[in-house]
Amino acid sequence: MFKRLLQLLFGKSPARPDGSAAIAPAMPHAPLEGLTVEGEKAVIRREPVLDRQQQTIGYELSLRYGMARQSRGDSSATRHLRDLMLLSHLQVLDLGKLLGKRLALFHLDARQLNEPALAQLPLRQCVLLLELSDGIKPDALASLLAAYRKLGLRFGLSIRQHAHPLAAVVQPYIDYLLLEPDDPLTWTSDVADWIHRQSQLQLLARRIDSEEAFLSAHRSLLYGGKVELFQGNFISSREHWPEHPVEPGRLQIIELMNQLHQDADNDTLAQALKQDSVLLYRILRLVNSPGLRTGHSIASAEEALMVLGREQLFRWLTVLLFQVDGESARDLSLLDQALIRARFMETIGGAARSPAEANQRFLVGLFSLLDVLLQCPLQRALGLLQLPPTVGQALLENNGPHAAYLQLALLCERDELDELAATAEGGSAARLDDLLRQTGLQPLAVDTCHLAALHWAESLRP
Numbered sequence: 001m002f003k004r005l006l007q008l009l010f011g012k013s014p015a016r017p018d019g020s021a022a023i024a025p026a027m028p029h030a031p032l033e034g035l036t037v038e039g040e041k042a043v044i045r046r047e048p049v050l051d052r053q054q055q056t057i058g059y060e061l062s063l064r065y066g067m068a069r070q071s072r073g074d075s076s077a078t079r080h081l082r083d084l085m086l087l088s089h090l091q092v093l094d095l096g097k098l099l100g101k102r103l104a105l106f107h108l109d110a111r112q113l114n115e116p117a118l119a120q121l122p123l124r125q126c127v128l129l130l131e132l133s134d135g136i137k138p139d140a141l142a143s144l145l146a147a148y149r150k151l152g153l154r155f156g157l158s159i160r161q162h163a164h165p166l167a168a169v170v171q172p173y174i175d176y177l178l179l180e181p182d183d184p185l186t187w188t189s190d191v192a193d194w195i196h197r198q199s200q201l202q203l204l205a206r207r208i209d210s211e212e213a214f215l216s217a218h219r220s221l222l223y224g225g226k227v228e229l230f231q232g233n234f235i236s237s238r239e240h241w242p243e244h245p246v247e248p249g250r251l252q253i254i255e256l257m258n259q260l261h262q263d264a265d266n267d268t269l270a271q272a273l274k275q276d277s278v279l280l281y282r283i284l285r286l287v288n289s290p291g292l293r294t295g296h297s298i299a300s301a302e303e304a305l306m307v308l309g310r311e312q313l314f315r316w317l318t319v320l321l322f323q324v325d326g327e328s329a330r331d332l333s334l335l336d337q338a339l340i341r342a343r344f345m346e347t348i349g350g351a352a353r354s355p356a357e358a359n360q361r362f363l364v365g366l367f368s369l370l371d372v373l374l375q376c377p378l379q380r381a382l383g384l385l386q387l388p389p390t391v392g393q394a395l396l397e398n399n400g401p402h403a404a405y406l407q408l409a410l411l412c413e414r415d416e417l418d419e420l421a422a423t424a425e426g427g428s429a430a431r432l433d434d435l436l437r438q439t440g441l442q443p444l445a446v447d448t449c450h451l452a453a454l455h456w457a458e459s460l461r462p
Contacts, residue, residue, distance in 0.1 A: 041433065043446045044089050045412055046454070048333065049105060049204070049231045052218060055329040056336055058103030058127070060231050061090065064411050064432060083108050087117035089447055096122030098451045100458035103127055105156065105231075110136055110166070113144045124152030129178060132164045141166065145173040156204065160185060162194050171198075179205045179227065181217050192222050208232035211239055233414050235333050241375040246384065250321055250374065252276055254384050257317050261386040266305050273301040282323060286316050311359060318366050322373055334373060336457055341409045342366040343453035348405055348441065357401070363387065364394045364402045365409060404438040411435065412450050
């Protein structure tokens with residue numbers, strides 16, 4: 001079976017196994033290098049997938065195009081090029097290493113199952129969200145799905161396609177059913193009955209972009225307790241929070257950060273750390289994580305200061321702001337998002353960036369979610385800290401030398417930019433091509449930094 005699959009995928013033999021010809025008519029191949037769709041560039045977009053405890057278990061990966069192409073319908077040829085482009089982006093990156101123990105979910109037209117680039121991905125870490133279309137040969141499709149399942153690849157299917165003529169063919173190979181809570185079809189009795197007959201499958205609710213939407217899907221009377229996974233940026237969504245004081249543990253960290261900014265001496269800083277045993281323990285646990293690679297165990301506040309230096313200590317304190325509640329799955333998922341964004345912004349400038357610029361971009365990325373963490377307006381949250389003016393300028397005014405990099409980070413995370421990405425005059429969001437021009441970056445450099453940041457954040461886990 002596997003030999004025949006490889007022959008089919010890589011074209012090593014003109015013969016087709018057991019009559020399983022290509023699952024759809026052959027389409028012309030475009031070169032993977034420099035591939036564009038209708039002349040538009042694209043970068044990888046990453047949206048988190050979380051479980052019922054709000055722990056991140058993987059990411060849905062797709063392509064972020066310029067806005068012009070998104071407003072037009074896709075032809076069959078354009079969808080084919082879109083799939084090729086996504087596979088080419090994923091193929092040139094070490095996706096297995098970057099994901100760690102997490103999953104990569106991505107959409108692919110079922111007609112592209114015979115693309116060679118698909119077989120070169122880390123299949124055991126991938127979930128293929130199938131898009132069924134006309135013109136696919138059922139026997140060949142079933143043959144490929146069965147072979148890929150044995151190689152470790154998992155599959156998902158949208159409930160909107162439950163009535164497609166090929167749904168019965170793919171059903172034995174499906175692991176996940178995709179719900180769209182904002183789609184009225186999701187809540188019809190016919191769909192509910194069909195879903196309840198698929199009791200062995202996990203339900204994944206997509207496009208969950210607010211806490212309210214998460215709770216609605218989580219507690220749904222129709223599917224209550226059966227929706228196990230949630231895709232979307234609800235963890236970092238901005239809500240109408242009630243007035244409340246900042247937790248004392250976070251205020252202590254902020255005070256220490258301000259002492260660093262005021263150039264307090266090391267003895268003063270060490271004594272401040274020793275006065276808070278929980279904070280000191282967490283600092284030591286972080287600095288001894290595999291990601292730092294110091295080569296020896298760090299056991300005291302003085303040693304942590306000497307090894308880390310003041311700038312690195314400031315960074316670790318910002319990380320600890322997200323961990324005051326210990327192992328809260330929500331806070332850890334929010335920390336993941338903040339760290340990935342911060343590292344992406346720090347490294348995206350390449351060798352041309354100065355250390356001061358890189359450090360400030362790191363802070364912009366990390367503190368862009370400070371209001372969500374503290375559940376208070378961003379201006380109030382930033383007012384607790386003494387930060388370089390350009391950091392506040394990027395976060396509060398969407399202006400200054402770091403603003404375009406923040407907008408680019410946001411474009412790599414979600415469908416729509418939030419209020420941080422609006423122009424200072426309240427105009428429309430920046431386009432991908434505009435940001436690439438402003439930053440002088442190419443899509444491959446963006447993708448490389450983006451997924452390298454994901455791997456870096458994963459390496460910090462104790």
